[in-house]
Amino acid sequence: MTLLKLEHVQRVFAEGKFQVQALRDISFDVAAGDYVAIMGESGAGKTTLLNIIATLDQPSSGKIELNGQDLSQMGENQAARFRREHLGFVFQNFNLLDTFNNRDNIFLPLVLAKTPYEKMEQRLKPIANQLQISDLLDRFPYEISGGQRQRIAVARALITQPELLLADEPTGALDSKNTNILLDLFDVVNTTGQTILMVTHSALAASYSKRTLFIKDGVIYHELYRGEQSRSAYLEKISLSLTALASKKVGK
Numbered sequence: 001m002t003l004l005k006l007e008h009v010q011r012v013f014a015e016g017k018f019q020v021q022a023l024r025d026i027s028f029d030v031a032a033g034d035y036v037a038i039m040g041e042s043g044a045g046k047t048t049l050l051n052i053i054a055t056l057d058q059p060s061s062g063k064i065e066l067n068g069q070d071l072s073q074m075g076e077n078q079a080a081r082f083r084r085e086h087l088g089f090v091f092q093n094f095n096l097l098d099t100f101n102n103r104d105n106i107f108l109p110l111v112l113a114k115t116p117y118e119k120m121e122q123r124l125k126p127i128a129n130q131l132q133i134s135d136l137l138d139r140f141p142y143e144i145s146g147g148q149r150q151r152i153a154v155a156r157a158l159i160t161q162p163e164l165l166l167a168d169e170p171t172g173a174l175d176s177k178n179t180n181i182l183l184d185l186f187d188v189v190n191t192t193g194q195t196i197l198m199v200t201h202s203a204l205a206a207s208y209s210k211r212t213l214f215i216k217d218g219v220i221y222h223e224l225y226r227g228e229q230s231r232s233a234y235l236e237k238i239s240l241s242l243t244a245l246a247s248k249k250v251g252k
């Protein structure tokens, strides 16, 4: 089943007399349960694409749908509600609130949705077990490590049971040990059916996905599927594609 569908998405930013075509023509589908990595050099259009999928920005033209719902024409209130109800976010810098303990950080999206406390606790238990954060819940974000903070942020993203988990450089601020822990967790979460779309500069992170899209100059330049190959073979292909991507000009 197709969960996310983009058709000929364009995003043009006007800067005085000049126009920047951040996205020129992007079309792709994401099936429910898929795990898609998006890679590309700085300025390729990854953040612009993620913002549009996240309903934080709108395309200049083209169509974007999640579960058949058109995201390209939403007003601000509708988009905010849509994000709360359908999307989960994980950011490079965790974006946790230091004035709340970890449990309350995780509960925040459910509090905004006026969920009863008992239901929040029920939802938290299996997630906390899965992410191994049960002993951290009463502490504050500034009392735990970066890797632990990122796991709290993943719990906050998953607690609303989002249709789509959007991750923007989720391993960008982590050391290699915590990167591996986080990527293993994403793997487990995806195996339980969670659809994931992750923007990353890391070939290692992308090698955990089922599919990698390479963006250059606002178009999808190349695409790789992991299929049945080993992660190391997939990683090697991703690294080779990145080298090829860096050395070629696209469509200009």
Ligand SMILES: Nc1ncnc2c1ncn2[C@@H]1O[C@H](COP(=O)(O)OP(=O)(O)OP(=O)(O)O)[C@@H](O)[C@H]1O
Binding pocket: 013, 014, 015, 020, 021, 022, 040, 041, 042, 043, 044, 045, 046, 047, 048, 049
């Ligand atoms: N608000 C804006 N106004 C004008 N130009 C913009 C705006 N946002 C992005 N751009 C331009 O659009 C292009 C794509 O930017 P984008 O941030 O999507 O790239 P990126 O792939 O996420 O880069 P990075 O990896 O460095 O974050 C760049 O040329 C950028 O300068």
